Amino acid sequence: MLTTIISASTTTTTTYHSATIFFSSSSSSSSSSSTNTPTSSSTLVFPKTLTVTPKRTRLLRLHASSSSSSMSMIDKETPELQRPHTFLRQWNDDSDSNSSVRARFEKMIREAQDSVCSAIEAVDGGGKFQEDVWSRPGGGGGISRVLQDGAVWEKAGVNVSVVYGVMPPEAYRAASPVHAHHANSSVPVPFFATGISSVLHPKNPFAPTLHFNYRYFETETPKDSQGAPRQWWFGGGTDLTPAYIFEEDVKHFHLEFKLLDSFLDLLQLSLWKKVKELVATEVVVQKRACDKFDSSFYPRFKKWCDDYFYIKHRGERRGLGGIFFDDLNDYDQEMLLSFATECANSVVPAYIPIIEKRKDMPFTDQHKAWQQLRRGRYVEFNLVYDRGTTFGLKTGGRIESILVSLPLTARWEYNHQPEEGSEEWKLLDACINPKEWL
Amino acid sequence: MLTTIISASTTTTTTYHSATIFFSSSSSSSSSSSTNTPTSSSTLVFPKTLTVTPKRTRLLRLHASSSSSSMSMIDKETPELQRPHTFLRQWNDDSDSNSSVRARFEKMIREAQDSVCSAIEAVDGGGKFQEDVWSRPGGGGGISRVLQDGAVWEKAGVNVSVVYGVMPPEAYRAASPVHAHHANSSVPVPFFATGISSVLHPKNPFAPTLHFNYRYFETETPKDSQGAPRQWWFGGGTDLTPAYIFEEDVKHFHLEFKLLDSFLDLLQLSLWKKVKELVATEVVVQKRACDKFDSSFYPRFKKWCDDYFYIKHRGERRGLGGIFFDDLNDYDQEMLLSFATECANSVVPAYIPIIEKRKDMPFTDQHKAWQQLRRGRYVEFNLVYDRGTTFGLKTGGRIESILVSLPLTARWEYNHQPEEGSEEWKLLDACINPKEWL
Numbered sequence: 001m002l003t004t005i006i007s008a009s010t011t012t013t014t015t016y017h018s019a020t021i022f023f024s025s026s027s028s029s030s031s032s033s034s035t036n037t038p039t040s041s042s043t044l045v046f047p048k049t050l051t052v053t054p055k056r057t058r059l060l061r062l063h064a065s066s067s068s069s070s071m072s073m074i075d076k077e078t079p080e081l082q083r084p085h086t087f088l089r090q091w092n093d094d095s096d097s098n099s100s101v102r103a104r105f106e107k108m109i110r111e112a113q114d115s116v117c118s119a120i121e122a123v124d125g126g127g128k129f130q131e132d133v134w135s136r137p138g139g140g141g142g143i144s145r146v147l148q149d150g151a152v153w154e155k156a157g158v159n160v161s162v163v164y165g166v167m168p169p170e171a172y173r174a175a176s177p178v179h180a181h182h183a184n185s186s187v188p189v190p191f192f193a194t195g196i197s198s199v200l201h202p203k204n205p206f207a208p209t210l211h212f213n214y215r216y217f218e219t220e221t222p223k224d225s226q227g228a229p230r231q232w233w234f235g236g237g238t239d240l241t242p243a244y245i246f247e248e249d250v251k252h253f254h255l256e257f258k259l260l261d262s263f264l265d266l267l268q269l270s271l272w273k274k275v276k277e278l279v280a281t282e283v284v285v286q287k288r289a290c291d292k293f294d295s296s297f298y299p300r301f302k303k304w305c306d307d308y309f310y311i312k313h314r315g316e317r318r319g320l321g322g323i324f325f326d327d328l329n330d331y332d333q334e335m336l337l338s339f340a341t342e343c344a345n346s347v348v349p350a351y352i353p354i355i356e357k358r359k360d361m362p363f364t365d366q367h368k369a370w371q372q373l374r375r376g377r378y379v380e381f382n383l384v385y386d387r388g389t390t391f392g393l394k395t396g397g398r399i400e401s402i403l404v405s406l407p408l409t410a411r412w413e414y415n416h417q418p419e420e421g422s423e424e425w426k427l428l429d430a431c432i433n434p435k436e437w438l
Numbered sequence: 439m440l441t442t443i444i445s446a447s448t449t450t451t452t453t454y455h456s457a458t459i460f461f462s463s464s465s466s467s468s469s470s471s472s473t474n475t476p477t478s479s480s481t482l483v484f485p486k487t488l489t490v491t492p493k494r495t496r497l498l499r500l501h502a503s504s505s506s507s508s509m510s511m512i513d514k515e516t517p518e519l520q521r522p523h524t525f526l527r528q529w530n531d532d533s534d535s536n537s538s539v540r541a542r543f544e545k546m547i548r549e550a551q552d553s554v555c556s557a558i559e560a561v562d563g564g565g566k567f568q569e570d571v572w573s574r575p576g577g578g579g580g581i582s583r584v585l586q587d588g589a590v591w592e593k594a595g596v597n598v599s600v601v602y603g604v605m606p607p608e609a610y611r612a613a614s615p616v617h618a619h620h621a622n623s624s625v626p627v628p629f630f631a632t633g634i635s636s637v638l639h640p641k642n643p644f645a646p647t648l649h650f651n652y653r654y655f656e657t658e659t660p661k662d663s664q665g666a667p668r669q670w671w672f673g674g675g676t677d678l679t680p681a682y683i684f685e686e687d688v689k690h691f692h693l694e695f696k697l698l699d700s701f702l703d704l705l706q707l708s709l710w711k712k713v714k715e716l717v718a719t720e721v722v723v724q725k726r727a728c729d730k731f732d733s734s735f736y737p738r739f740k741k742w743c744d745d746y747f748y749i750k751h752r753g754e755r756r757g758l759g760g761i762f763f764d765d766l767n768d769y770d771q772e773m774l775l776s777f778a779t780e781c782a783n784s785v786v787p788a789y790i791p792i793i794e795k796r797k798d799m800p801f802t803d804q805h806k807a808w809q810q811l812r813r814g815r816y817v818e819f820n821l822v823y824d825r826g827t828t829f830g831l832k833t834g835g836r837i838e839s840i841l842v843s844l845p846l847t848a849r850w851e852y853n854h855q856p857e858e859g860s861e862e863w864k865l866l867d868a869c870i871n872p873k874e875w876l
Contacts, residue, residue: 132853146852155852313831313840372847379848380841383821384831393751393822400853402751403818408851409810410817412844414584414595415570 077134077398080141087162087194089139095192095220101232101337102192105216108337109160109196110143112214112344116158116198117145119348123355126151129158134398139164144401148408152207152359157404158198166190167219190220195236196344197388199405200351205371207358208242208249209319209378210351211405213388214340234336235326238347239305240354241319241378243371245427247437249354250320254437256350257298257323257343301325306434311381316431318381319374370424372411377431379410515572515836518579525600525632527577533630533658539670539775540630543654546775547598547634548581550652550782554596554636555583557786561793564589567596572836577602582839586846590645590797595842596636604628628658633674634782635826637843638789643809645796646680646687647757647816648789649843651826652778672774673764676785677743678792679757679816681809683865685875687792688758692875694788695736695761695781736876739763744872749819754869756819808862810849817848 088096088103096103117129127150135141142161147153166188195215202209214236240253305324309317323343328336382389382405392402418424526534526541534541555567565588573579580599585591604626633653640647652674678691743762747755761781766774820827820843830840856862 130852148852155850157852313834313837376844379817380821383818384828390822396751399751403850404852406814406850409847409849411847412593412841413846414568414586414593414842415838 076396077136077141080133080135083131083133083143084135084141087135087139087141089164095218101333102194102216102218104337105340106160106162106194108341108344109194109214112196112347113143113145113158113160115345116347117147119352120147120153120156120158120200123352123359124150124152124156127153127156129156132400136164142398142401144398144404146404150203152202152204152355154201154203154408155404155406156198156200157401158196158200159401159404160194160196161401162192162194164190164192192218192220197405198347201375201407202355202359204359204361205243205363205367206246206361207355208240209375209407210238210240210347212236212238212344212347214344216337216340231329232333233327233329234340235328236340236343237301237305237308237322237324238343238350239309239319239322239324240351241374243374243427244367244423245320245430246354246358249357250437253322253350253354254302256346257301298323309381311377311385313384314377314380316377316428317434318378318431320430320437321434369411370418372409373413373416374427375407375410376412379406382406514834515574515579518571518573521569521571521581522573522579525573525577525579527602533656533668539771540632540654540656543775543778544598544600544632546779546782547632547652550634550785551581551583551596551598553783554785555585557790558585558591558594558596558638561790561797562588562590562594565591565594567594570838574602580836580839582836582842584842588641590640590642590793592639592641592846593842593844594636594638595839596634596638597839597842598632598634599839600630600632602628602630630656630658635843636785639813639845640793640797642797642799643681643801643805644684644799645793646678647813647845648676648678648785650674650676650782650785652782654775654778669767670771671765671767672778673766674778674781675739675743675746675760675762676781676788677747677757677760677762678789679812681812681865682805682861683758683868684792684796687795688875691760691788691792692740694784695739736761741872747819749815749823751822752815752818754815754866755872756816756869758868758875759872807849808856810847811851811854812865813845813848814850817844820844 086103086106088106090096121128124147127147129145129147132144132146133141134144140162142159144159145157147156150156167190193215195213197213197215198211200210215234217233217235219231238257240250242249301323302321304326305321306317308324308326309319309321311318383393384390386405389402389405391397393399418428524541524544526544528534559566562585565585567583567585570582570584571579572582578600580597582597583595585594588594631653633651635651635653636649638648653672655671655673657669676695678688680687739761740759742764743759744755746762746764747757747759749756821831822828824843827840827843829835831837856866
């Protein structure tokens with residue numbers, strides 16, 4: 001009976017946390033409890049689709065579906081042979097028009113996917129990205145690209161996705177307290193989420209792992225509800241996870257994102273202009289935005305990153321951080337779109353020069369073993385704490401896209417402790433005690 | 439603000455789930471939320487202790503504690519130079535006397551630890567177990583033994599622990615509905631938990647991984663409360679996780695545990711005797727026990743095992759199962775102590791003969807890669823679903839003991855699918871569609 005209590009709590013937790021939808025490159029579909037006995041309790045509902053997986057898998061899974069009710073969640077994406085021009089619903093209203101924020105965000109992340117993959121392939125020189133395109137009949141889909149066992153990277157995944165879903169009304173209220181009283185309490189709220197997510201794990205232990213993720217989320221007005229306004233949020237970040245510290249690399253990386261501050265200063269003016277145009281109920285939100293809005297974005301998002309990528313049970317961060325922000329909606333929407341675009345476009349200049357310098361450095365088995373231990377920490381963070389991954393696992397998203405973030409190989413030694421003052425010790429110290437790099 | 443909602447839910451979930459305490463070989467101490475921003479909200483309270491960790495680590499962690507309030511949770515065990523005769527509080531009442539169930543259970547698991555470690559070392563021929571003994575000033579402690587990078591096993595951990603803690607009154611009520619009305623609603627309930635937990639990962643891909651865990655849990659009567667009866671539960675199981683199926687091995691393994699049925703049949707008589715002695719309120723529980731009690735233990739616990747070790751996001755079991763039971767308290771207490779003892783003593787005869795046959799079989803790089811992929815699944819199950827591991831991570835138990843269950847090395851390939859009909863495919867099929875082996 002205890003299990004039932006837990007199960008209920010867990011499900012509630014998940015469904016209330018609508019913002020986590022941002023994180024998963026392919027999160028979607030019906031949510032179910034995380035108990036061990038397979039049961040299903042849908043909270044986010046997507047249309048079901050016929051299975052079009054390769055023959056080998058289909059045989060195994062169809063067999064399985066007769067013995068476990070939850071198996072039907074697995075095969076809901078439809079593989080596509082070609083990339084569509086857009087994953088947006090073309091029959092929809094203005095929300096999905098070419099000039100909408102969602103359309104421009106999708107265009108931006110698809111261009112970012114292309115440019116990052118091109119840069120990776122050019123530097124790798126050997127590996128090529130394998131592409132999987134998938135869709136859902138009700139709208140939405142994604143492009144997963146993975147380069148595995150290349151010359152420079154052991155695993156590099158760059159995914160984009162577009163998700164249409166429905167969240168329970170209580171989740172909507174929790175996510176948007178200002179407008180909660182407008183929402184019809186009994187009507188599920190349709191939502192839209194799109195994002196790019198990438199993890200790049202190089203082979204050389206002196207070359208750092210990079211993760212970045214930028215995402216945009218909207219709720220739609222329920223069709224049978226009056227006056228529930230549309231909500232939107234931005235989230236994202238880019239962070240560096242080396243096994244060894246080269247201070248010049250970390251400074252270069254952080255500087256790339258600090259420079260965005262001045263970009264934001266320019267945009268501040270346009271925000272003030274917007275504020276003046278706002279009507280009554282909006283002012284509360286926008287006033288708060290103005291109070292917060294200053295050129296301290298970098299220190300704020302840097303600290304947010306240090307706090308987010310925290311492996312609590314280890315008392316360590318996963319890596320050396322970067323920037324991170326989430327649930328941002330109290331700034332001008334156009335400004336945040338520009339900011340996310342600028343961040344995504346900063347990935348290549350921030351990361352590739354570091355890889356160029358480190359990819360061919362000679363290393364020993366001990367260096368490699370330490371890298372593998374840190375990869376173990378990466379796995380721990382992603383499976384236990386990362387909101388996108390844990391949400392994706394619970395809701396039955398495309399599992400291969402979600403777990404492409406895991407490294408090709410990882411290692412766990414019992415009670416490993418680096419020698420004080422060693423290079424390994426310095427990295428661990430920086431993960432335990434975050435540093436100001438600039 | 440969403441994070442706060444989640445944090446509160448998660449904490450409540452943990453504290454209500456008293457039964458999970460069983461699972462962790464070293465779970466204990468103050469629970470705190472699993473949010474990313476380090477915060478602390480104690481629910482299970484242990485006395486704090488001074489840090490006596492090795493110098494290298496202490497320097498790193500003490501530095502860290504100044505920047506994060508949650509760090510103080512990390513160093514709460516005191517390393518000991520010698521194994522004590524018992525981890526029970528010797529100054530306590532009859533609960534901890536030599537004839538108590540808790541004392542006999544501790545004796546049993548410590549003997550099982552010795553015999554399993556001896557058997558492993560004898561077969562390994564090269565590796566020796568490294569032992570860490572630790573205690574807590576308020577009572578309790580544990581012995582962690584790890585053999586790493588041996589001749590036969592890449593990692594073998596065998597841990598015992600004894601934990602004294604305090605659970606909130608609502609957790610006690612949730613755990614013992616029949617007696618809920620007796621409990622003083624405002625008084626935290628002290629509990630006692632002890633168990634043995636082991637994971638054995640061999641090197642040879644044809645030699646299976648074994649996990650077993652047997653545990654006993656009690657609540658104590660709060661000192662300032664009248665009439666709250668003591669509750670107790672047993673839990674445990676033994677399961678096999680091969681990368682390749684040798685049907686004779688799996689049958690041999692399952693048979694060892696099926697044979698326990700006849701043992702239980704003999705004990706059934708003593709249960710009936712007990713039932714006749716029961717008073718009014720006990721009858722509800724014991725009647726249910728009698729209704730359930732029959733010689734179908736094996737099929738019941740076999741299915742429980744298949745259900746428990748389920749990697750929901752993969753639609754696969756971790757391995758080929760064995761037996762599993764939890765929260766058992768509706769049988770005769772002596773019978774369950776004997777049953778757990780018999781199960782623990784069955785580990786060596788069930789497992790060692792399989793290892794003897796498989797440890798020197800020749801294998802290819804492909805066999806090894808498949809084993810590593812299955813090790814990846816093992817990591818996924820343990821970090822995402824295993825109740826003992828997840829509880830231990832949340833409550834700040836001894837992290838090296840909790841995560842000793844992870845393999846030395848693991849691997850994740852994007853979208854790996856074994857060829858239909860191959861040996862790898864057969865294993866995967868059996869993990870997706872559990873089989874009756876006997």
